[in-house]
Amino acid sequence: MTKPTTRAVRTRLSxxxxxxVAALLALTACTPGVSPTDGEAADSPFxxxxxxxxxxxxxxxxxxxxxxxxxxxxxxxxxxxPIEVETYDGGADGSGSFQTKIQAFNQAGSGWPDVVFxxxxxxxxxxxxxxxxxxxxLDQGYFDQSFLDGFTEGALAPLTVDGAVYGLRNDIAPTVxxxxxxxxxxxxxxxxxxxxxxxxxxxxxxxxxxxYIVGGIGDAFAEEIYFWGAKAPLSTVVDANTFSADxxxxxxxxxxxxxxxxxxxxxxxxxxxxSPDFVQKHSGKVLMLPGPxxxxxxxxxxxxxxxxxxxxxxxxxxLAWEGEEPAAGNVGGGTWFISQHSENLExxxxxxxxxxxxxxxxxxxxxxxxxYQDAADKWLARQAEDGFFAGDFAAALSSAxxxxxxxxxxPRFSQEAVWNKTVTPKLAAGENLVDLLPEWETAIENEAxxxxxxxx
Amino acid sequence: MTAPALDDSPSAAxxxxxxxxxxxxxxxxxxxxxxxxxxxSYVFVSGYVLxxxxxxxxxxxxxxxxxxxxxxxxxxxxTNFTKVLADFRFWPAAAHVGLFLLVWLVALMxxxxxxxxxxxxxxxxxxxxxxxxxxxxxxxxxxxxxxxLWLFVLNPxxxxxxxxxxxxxxxxxxxxxxPGNLPVxxxxxxxxTGAGNWIIVMYGALNSIPDEVLEAARMDGAGAVRTALHIxxxxxxxxxxxxxxxSLAAGAQLFVExxxxxxxxxxxxxxxxxxxxxxxxxAFKQQDLNGSAAIAVLLLVASLAVSLxxxxxxxxxxxD
Numbered sequence: 001m002t003k004p005t006t007r008a009v010r011t012r013l014s015x016x017x018x019x020x021v022a023a024l025l026a027l028t029a030c031t032p033g034v035s036p037t038d039g040e041a042a043d044s045p046f047x048x049x050x051x052x053x054x055x056x057x058x059x060x061x062x063x064x065x066x067x068x069x070x071x072x073x074x075x076x077x078x079x080x081x082p083i084e085v086e087t088y089d090g091g092a093d094g095s096g097s098f099q100t101k102i103q104a105f106n107q108a109g110s111g112w113p114d115v116v117f118x119x120x121x122x123x124x125x126x127x128x129x130x131x132x133x134x135x136x137x138l139d140q141g142y143f144d145q146s147f148l149d150g151f152t153e154g155a156l157a158p159l160t161v162d163g164a165v166y167g168l169r170n171d172i173a174p175t176v177x178x179x180x181x182x183x184x185x186x187x188x189x190x191x192x193x194x195x196x197x198x199x200x201x202x203x204x205x206x207x208x209x210x211x212y213i214v215g216g217i218g219d220a221f222a223e224e225i226y227f228w229g230a231k232a233p234l235s236t237v238v239d240a241n242t243f244s245a246d247x248x249x250x251x252x253x254x255x256x257x258x259x260x261x262x263x264x265x266x267x268x269x270x271x272x273x274x275s276p277d278f279v280q281k282h283s284g285k286v287l288m289l290p291g292p293x294x295x296x297x298x299x300x301x302x303x304x305x306x307x308x309x310x311x312x313x314x315x316x317x318x319l320a321w322e323g324e325e326p327a328a329g330n331v332g333g334g335t336w337f338i339s340q341h342s343e344n345l346e347x348x349x350x351x352x353x354x355x356x357x358x359x360x361x362x363x364x365x366x367x368x369x370x371x372y373q374d375a376a377d378k379w380l381a382r383q384a385e386d387g388f389f390a391g392d393f394a395a396a397l398s399s400a401x402x403x404x405x406x407x408x409x410x411p412r413f414s415q416e417a418v419w420n421k422t423v424t425p426k427l428a429a430g431e432n433l434v435d436l437l438p439e440w441e442t443a444i445e446n447e448a449x450x451x452x453x454x455x456x
Numbered sequence: 457m458t459a460p461a462l463d464d465s466p467s468a469a470x471x472x473x474x475x476x477x478x479x480x481x482x483x484x485x486x487x488x489x490x491x492x493x494x495x496x497s498y499v500f501v502s503g504y505v506l507x508x509x510x511x512x513x514x515x516x517x518x519x520x521x522x523x524x525x526x527x528x529x530x531x532x533x534x535t536n537f538t539k540v541l542a543d544f545r546f547w548p549a550a551a552h553v554g555l556f557l558l559v560w561l562v563a564l565m566x567x568x569x570x571x572x573x574x575x576x577x578x579x580x581x582x583x584x585x586x587x588x589x590x591x592x593x594x595x596x597x598x599x600x601x602x603x604x605l606w607l608f609v610l611n612p613x614x615x616x617x618x619x620x621x622x623x624x625x626x627x628x629x630x631x632x633x634x635p636g637n638l639p640v641x642x643x644x645x646x647x648x649t650g651a652g653n654w655i656i657v658m659y660g661a662l663n664s665i666p667d668e669v670l671e672a673a674r675m676d677g678a679g680a681v682r683t684a685l686h687i688x689x690x691x692x693x694x695x696x697x698x699x700x701x702x703s704l705a706a707g708a709q710l711f712v713e714x715x716x717x718x719x720x721x722x723x724x725x726x727x728x729x730x731x732x733x734x735x736x737x738x739a740f741k742q743q744d745l746n747g748s749a750a751i752a753v754l755l756l757v758a759s760l761a762v763s764l765x766x767x768x769x770x771x772x773x774x775x776d
Contacts, residue, residue: 089719092722093722093723094723094727095718095719095722095723095727096727096737096741097719099740099741100736100737100740100741101740103739103740103741103743104740107745130743218630219722220722220723270628270630271628272722275613275629276613276614277613277628277629280613414723416722416723417723417726417727420721420722420723420724421723421724421725421726421727424630424724425630425631425633425634425635425724428628428630428631428634429631429634446544446545449544450543450544450545450742451742452742
């Protein structure tokens with residue numbers, strides 16, 4: 001009964017849809033991918049093709065929540081430069097949000113931010129590459145060399161690709177040995193200087209004072225504290241496209257054994273240090289905590305974290321293997337990038353110079369050790385003046401910043417993400433780290449392969 | 457479209473009016489209304505058609521097209537497909553999504569139908585409508601925001617149902633979202649968000665079963681259970697199949713939930729847990745749109761195949 005009508009409707013509908021398809025095809029044909037307005041590379045004094053510059057164009061700045069004060073301080077110091085601040089996760093723990101957002105803008109051909117803060121210092125590895133690289137090289141005529149020379153030696157190394165510097169370091173983050181001096185005295189313990197002593201102390205405190213911890217392994221960056229610091233060759237970037245990882249190296253297996261022993265004894269926190277659980281469980285019970293320099297402001301001297309009593313927390317040198325020189329690991333140390341597509345490179349440069357070196361941010365507000373030498377000296381002096389940390393805080397941090405082990409490279413993928421997906425849930429389920437090492441190595445190598453590395 | 461069917465419906469027959477006479481009376485106004493409205497129907501449908509073409513059909517065709525090209529735009533045969541199938545992340549991701557779909561679809565088909573039958577069977581009107589409203593509320597939360605809510609529910613330290621989590625032996629958030637639990641966790645989230653809508657759809661479908669049929673069943677001595685099994689369920693078959701097909705399509709594309717959970721857990725929930733996350737990584741991390749398209753095409757083929765099963769088994773395109 002309904003058949004004739006249906007057929008008629010169908011014929012007419014198909015007519016309509018053919019017309020619609022044709023119209024849409026015509027529309028899409030009219031809007032090919034918009035390409036950025038590139039200037040002539042040869043004419044640019046900066047070593048990259050600049051977009052057409054507009055002196056009063058506002059700069060869009062991406063920061064993570066912790067760097068919001070930097071942008072605020074800039075807005076206050078330079079009210080004439082219009083900035084638009086957007087917060088994002090800062091690519092924390094290898095979330096990849098910085099890279100994926102930029103690639104999306106590359107596809108769209110517009111929309112890039114002018115300045116980006118990233119918590120990951122391996123971002124230059126991808127941001128400097130490709131047909132349409134995002135990060136502007138800074139040392140090819142854009143920034144004054146004298147300014148760039150003001151950074152702590154080696155601080156710009158992670159951002160240097162093929163001899164050009166693609167970003168500025170916000171802070172440097174060598175790992176050091178944080179410890180509670182008052183607890184050490186109370187319990188009558190010596191501060192360990194080697195990993196072997198560290199293990200012994202952990203086992204001892206677990207037995208004599210259960211509940212106190214000597215470290216934490218619940219963070220995405222735990223491998224950068226313990227395995228980087230142990231000189232385990234798990235992130236060896238041989239060259240631009242060759243990578244190797246070896247979890248069977250004695251440094252890796254010995255570190256895994258130490259951590260297994262301490263975990264079994266209950267001397268390590270398994271919560272990540274930013275979780276409410278960590279604060280709730282371990283406040284006042286942190287005897288030691290190997291970790292990056294920025295634990296100072298982020299964990300200890302922070303009312304919403306451990307909120308330690310002034311004069312209790314001190315910094316020891318990075319731990320060493322017995323008979324070897326101490327080596328520091330490194331956890332991040334934020335980085336600032338400028339987009340090659342920026343229409344106001346002058347303002348972007350002013351912004352970067354301000355947030356990396358100006359006292360009004362780096363000395364007055366920054367939670368971690370500034371990468372800019374002059375600011376770092378003042379920041380350390382300020383900390384000493386405040387007297388929050390016990391012992392020779394400045395000397396310990398400065399020497400650690402020159403001890404970061406250079407055998408751990410900055411590949412195009414996140415070691416933190418690999419660690420957290422492969423190892424963290426299994427440790428939480430009670431498995432042994434030693435048994436997980438082969439699996440971890442395979443996961444690192446797989447990740448390296450899909451990111452274009454040949455495994456050696 | 458339903459107007460002609462009315463003529464053959466039991467109610468029309470039961471009305472006892474002379475059929476010929478009724479038809480003649482209805483004929484003239486009926487036709488003019490249909491013609492007039494059928495023109496309007498194009499206007500209504502055109503919005504859908506245009507959007508479906510622009511954001512559904514054309515991108516799909518484009519994806520199929522570029523799945524066979526290399527990054528220089530040259531024809532590359534099935535290279536992209538062999539490449540993604542050999543990717544160490546592909547099969548785990550496929551298994552994750554498959555497991556999730558299995559848990560979720562079974563839960564959806566069994567529980568939604570059951571709950572709809574129960575709500576429909578409740579004699580008190582206010583209770584039945586309040587229940588439907590309550591079921592519907594979670595559906596009002598969009599994807600990402602519902603996951604944010606679940607971040608709290610799943611964390612034993614702050615969860616309002618921490619006792620339940622502790623009963624399952626979960627002491628920390630990382631334990632709750634450990635890899636083995638994820639298919640169930642995502643199925644629970646998806647069920648909580650989506651089931652309410654389907655309960656209401658099923659309720660509507662149950663309402664469309666003529667009272668006469670239920671009355672006849674009751675007269676023959678069928679209780680609530682037998683009525684449900686022998687009358688309501690067979691008549692709901694198409695609706696259940698419809699729900700399965702729609703949910704399958706949505707579930708196979710699981711993305712927002714694992715993505716948000718991954719960021720919130722600092723990648724303890726991997727960034728490459730589901731197939732759609734993998735397509736995202738291919739497109740925007742590895743800059744390999746062709747590989748991304750290849751995974752999308754594989755996903756499409758698999759979803760179509762499973763949908764076909766439900767369509768055929770559910771008699772979705774059969775006419776009554």
